[in-house]
Amino acid sequence: MSIRYYANQKGILILTARDESKSVIVSMFTSKLENLLQWIKNTSDETSNPSSHSYISPKITVKDVQDFGRSIYSSTAINKSELLFRIPPSFLLNSTTVIRHITRHNHSIKLTNPCYLSIFVPYKTVSDKYTAVYASLSLDQLLELTSFQLLSLYITFETQRGSDSFWKPFWDMLPDLDDLRLTPLVWRVTKAPQWEHLWSLLPRATQAHAEKVWSRFVHDVDVVHQLLSTQGLSSEEIHQYLPQERFLWAWMCVNSRCLYMELPQSKDNHDNFTMAPYVDFLNHACDDQCTLKINSIGFQVSTTSKYAAGDQLFLSYGPHSNTFLLCEYGFVLPSDNTWNDLDITHIILPLLKPKQVDYLKDQNYYGEYTLNANSGISFRTEVVLAVLQEQTPGESRRLNGLLNGNMDGLVYQKNSNTLLKKILEKVVYDCDQKMKLEYNDDIDEFTKERKRVIGILYRDMKLIARTELEKLELLT
Numbered sequence: 001m002s003i004r005y006y007a008n009q010k011g012i013l014i015l016t017a018r019d020e021s022k023s024v025i026v027s028m029f030t031s032k033l034e035n036l037l038q039w040i041k042n043t044s045d046e047t048s049n050p051s052s053h054s055y056i057s058p059k060i061t062v063k064d065v066q067d068f069g070r071s072i073y074s075s076t077a078i079n080k081s082e083l084l085f086r087i088p089p090s091f092l093l094n095s096t097t098v099i100r101h102i103t104r105h106n107h108s109i110k111l112t113n114p115c116y117l118s119i120f121v122p123y124k125t126v127s128d129k130y131t132a133v134y135a136s137l138s139l140d141q142l143l144e145l146t147s148f149q150l151l152s153l154y155i156t157f158e159t160q161r162g163s164d165s166f167w168k169p170f171w172d173m174l175p176d177l178d179d180l181r182l183t184p185l186v187w188r189v190t191k192a193p194q195w196e197h198l199w200s201l202l203p204r205a206t207q208a209h210a211e212k213v214w215s216r217f218v219h220d221v222d223v224v225h226q227l228l229s230t231q232g233l234s235s236e237e238i239h240q241y242l243p244q245e246r247f248l249w250a251w252m253c254v255n256s257r258c259l260y261m262e263l264p265q266s267k268d269n270h271d272n273f274t275m276a277p278y279v280d281f282l283n284h285a286c287d288d289q290c291t292l293k294i295n296s297i298g299f300q301v302s303t304t305s306k307y308a309a310g311d312q313l314f315l316s317y318g319p320h321s322n323t324f325l326l327c328e329y330g331f332v333l334p335s336d337n338t339w340n341d342l343d344i345t346h347i348i349l350p351l352l353k354p355k356q357v358d359y360l361k362d363q364n365y366y367g368e369y370t371l372n373a374n375s376g377i378s379f380r381t382e383v384v385l386a387v388l389q390e391q392t393p394g395e396s397r398r399l400n401g402l403l404n405g406n407m408d409g410l411v412y413q414k415n416s417n418t419l420l421k422k423i424l425e426k427v428v429y430d431c432d433q434k435m436k437l438e439y440n441d442d443i444d445e446f447t448k449e450r451k452r453v454i455g456i457l458y459r460d461m462k463l464i465a466r467t468e469l470e471k472l473e474l475l476t
């Protein structure tokens with residue numbers, strides 16, 4: 001249970017705590033935040049020894065608000081291009097720092113790469129059953145894990161080490177699993193009430209994305225379990241060291257809070273990320289409102305626009321549709337997500353004849369037929385609508401002209417528009433049935449919320465279909 005502040009329309013924060021128990025929760029939040037600041041040796045003077053101190057602008061504050069969770073607000077006006085945070089490398093959680101901390105417990109490993117040696121680790125460390133596992137792991141075994149697997153394993157272990165973990169102040173400010181309750185992966189792993197039904201209600205494209213997240217998670221669980229079994233742990237012990245819900249929570253914290261950062265020892269781009277205390281309180285908005293810079297003195301965030309006192313500060317996590325945001329982060333933008341798209345692949349594929357399928361596969365245009373909220377139909381969609389008009393597409397000069405960019409495709413437009421109109425009318429009809437979920441009255445609060453976001457996804461899809469239909473009507 002966490003206390004919330006409610007932002008009114010002007011973004012002014014109103015604390016709703018009235019009774020004493022709620023005030024206790026508020027003061028716990030404040031003291032955990034202070035611990036975090038103390039731990040990262042915060043200074044509000046950006047000139048003082050930047051290589052070891054974190055800088056947190058004195059013009060910002062963290063609040064826990066409804067619908068957003070912990071969020072960063074300006075406490076006074078902030079200009080464009082002002083530095084907001086600088087977190088030094090030793091306080092960033094990524095595969096470099098984790099390997100440095102883990103190998104501290106294994107005296108036979110000598111790290112030589114300078115990227116590890118500049119990381120601060122406490123001289124005194126407490127030994128326990130978790131550090132005994134660290135001590136048994138070789139550097140090769142650690143380097144074989146993806147950053148994702150390594151960080152999820154480490155967070156799961158370290159959070160069970162309580163105050164003996166160097167990172168405790170950071171763990172204490174991570175969200176609860178309940179805060180991530182809208183994520184389909186979380187419903188599925190925790191077997192939430194009606195999860196199978198909820199899963200079946202998801203739009204196809206969202207369901208497909210949620211399946212991919214599930215497969216990634218299951219794969220990571222398998223890899224980490226296998227690693228621990230090679231260290232001599234029985235399967236019962238593995239479940240004690242890595243309780244499923246705690247691992248899920250750690251995995252979701254990594255997934256929803258990782259920021260791109262190139263790391264010297266990473267095997268591929270997926271490993272290039274870090275978690276950054278305090279910076280990770282920034283919520284997402286479509287427009288890029290902050291900019292990131294990474295160098296030897298750490299991870300730095302500056303503003304790209306002005307803020308008035310009381311504004312919430314945002315960072316764009318990337319060009320993400322609501323499907324992506326829900327599956328990966330556990331939230332949706334209720335309106336104006338310019339990256340939303342409508343996937344009509346499942347309606348188009350059954351219309352294709354074998355020769356058309358072969359042609360599309362040959363040309364790498366098979367599947368992923370979408371319309372975007374802003375830019376309308378994608379080129380892939382335009383191509384497939386043209387291919388549907390060709391009996392022997394491989395022999396069509398006009399089709400090849402369209403694909404090579406030598407022809408504008410006008411010759412196909414009339415029939416493409418007629419077919420697209422029928423498809424979009426079907427989408428609108430289907431969405432009309434499902435959008436009502438946004439206003440469901442399920443008696444279980446969490447199920448109600450989950451259904452509400454599914455309803456929003458259908459509303460998003462209908463909006464794109466209707467906008468495109470209006471454009472088509474103007475053309476006829």
Ligand SMILES: C[S@@+](CC[C@H](N)C(=O)[O-])C[C@H]1O[C@@H](n2cnc3c(N)ncnc32)[C@H](O)[C@@H]1O
Nearest residue numbers: 067068069070256257280281282283284329331
């Ligand atoms: C990097 S964290 C941001 C801090 C987070 N609010 C917290 O309480 O710790 C990312 C998480 O914040 C929440 N979040 C981010 N942007 C949001 C938004 N625009 N609306 C609602 N929730 C958002 C989601 O739960 C997401 O998984």
